[in-house]
Amino acid sequence: MLSIRSPETSIGCEDRILNRKRYLTSALQAYTSGRWLRNNSEQCKARHVNLNLEEVATRVVSLCPGSKSITEIQKHEGGYSKVLVCTSDTGQRLVVKFPTFVAGPGRLTTSSETQIPIPNILNWSSDPANIIGSEFIIMEHATGVSLDQIWSQMSESQQMKCIKSIVEQIGQMTELAFPSYGSIYCADERSLDQSSDVAIDPRFCVSPNCSPRYWNCNVESPRYYDEKGPNGGPWRDLTSYCNGLLDAAKSRIPPSDVDMNRLPPYQGTPTEHLQLLRQARNVINKLLEHSTVIENSLPTLFHPDLHKRNIFVAEDDPTRVTAIIDWQSTTIEPAFYYADERPDFATTIPEEAEKDTEAATEEDCTAYIANLCSQTFELSVQFLAPRLASARAMNEDLIRVLRYCHRTWKDGAVVLRQELQELSERWEELGLLQLCPYPLTSGEKLKKQRREFEMFQSVLNSKKAMVEALGTTSDGWAPNETWEEVQAMHRTLYTMALEEVQRAQDPTFSVKDLRMTWPFDLP
DSSP: OBOOOOHHHHOOSOHHHHHHHHHHHHHHHSOOSEEESSSHHHHHHHTOOOOOHHHHHHHHHHTSTTOOOEEEEEEEEOSSEEEEEEEETTSOEEEEEEEOGGGSOHHHHHHHHTTSOSSOEEEEEOOTTSTTSSOEEEEEOOSSEEHHHHGGGSOHHHHHHHHHHHHHHHHHHHTOOOSSBBEEEETTOTTSOGGGOEESSSSEEEESOOSGGGSSOOSSSOOOOSSSOOOOOOBSSHHHHHHHHHHHHHHHOOOTTOOGGGSOTTSOOHHHHHHHHHHHHHHHHHHTTSHHHHHTOSEEEEOTTOSGGGEEEETTEEEEEEEEOOOTTOEEEEGGGGTTOOOGGGOOOOGGGOOOGGGOOHHHHHHHHHHHHHHHHHHHHHHHOHHHHHHHTSOGGGTHHHHHGGGHHHHOHHHHHHHHHHHHHTTTTTTOOSOOSSOOOOHHHHHHHHHHHHHHHHHHHHHHHHHHHHTOOTTOEEEGGGHHHHHHHHHHHHHHHHHHHHHHOOTTSOHHHHHHHOSSOOO
């Protein structure tokens, strides 16, 4: 937490005051909440935000009636944004939010987020050249307390009522009608290219999708637009939407001279990926004719990160939702896109861990309550968000290729190839009557594909186990408090894995394979 005085009283000519201001500005601009086990320098740089502290303070004071100064600034950093909670001398608290590079084009993410004014938005700019120094949104602080802080103190009955209240609010949003897929913007926002806008009404329109999926904003996955620029929509029909996914996949594929010796054995060459995407396009065009896919493809709006930390409830009644925050990267997608969304207040525990609560240990009781909350969420969705309920009841095999085709270079060619193989095998069973455009693989080629897919699954499972042991996120992020411990444990895990591979002498997985598939920077 950082404390400063208002610009009227703190900005002077004395060196110590000027140095203090420079220090505070630098501390607020830099990413300081944690580190990454992979590409740490690039990850931190991508979350650096340029800002003029004096102008931030001046703007916040002007929005707090009766205030003359800022007494405190508290910085919060997430994966895609930086937030400054500013407290004035009158006790008013406002939130200043800045998008980071990894969130996508700041102009789009800022303009779109302001169209869902929760909490109440007081001031904003999508122009990175503004006087503050970056795109920003200034909003009121959410009332109540974060559900993440109070959830464990709530009774089973309170948790179930709270879940129903959340779904009631979100359910209303999911039933709204939209003319196309993309993101919502103000119709008169002049900073946007309006040539492809799709009007919702005189005030709002659907314009490009603002999520990172379609833009060159990923530290570890650069985009290549030599043949075609970004295709972020908006898309008026499902075929165009899927073409956007395939174009996003194509933009991730590097030039043909990429060094394949630095990639996993199951990665596949750029040429193989391009061919695979052509085959996937033919398959997807047939999937889009299936009645179940069509029925569950209505353009639908949903919160992009519906978890406890983004939900605020009343302190005196935690079943009453007071605000749902962080609408950054909110998009309009086909309803089936959200079919597997499961908030952290509705996660399940494996059935074998369940027991009668009367004789259960504390751990078993927790599992019982978690599954009860999951059932409450599903029932609430069924009655309060029927469009989502219908999508969640779909056979997942019909949409898996649609969900993952844009990730082909990130995952490796073998993953999409396996998805297409399994889909082709079940083609008639799924009610797809015409001949599948993807030819079934057989013989030695199929055996090789299965070996590569088994290696991919083994690597993926090892990474999941490693992330759980280290206590990091999937990209290797750890908070400052545990960084030294995480680093030491990471070195130990790599040494153990290396020794095991050297001992096993398995011809299908060498030391080179270990190094190529290790998810983090080699220690």
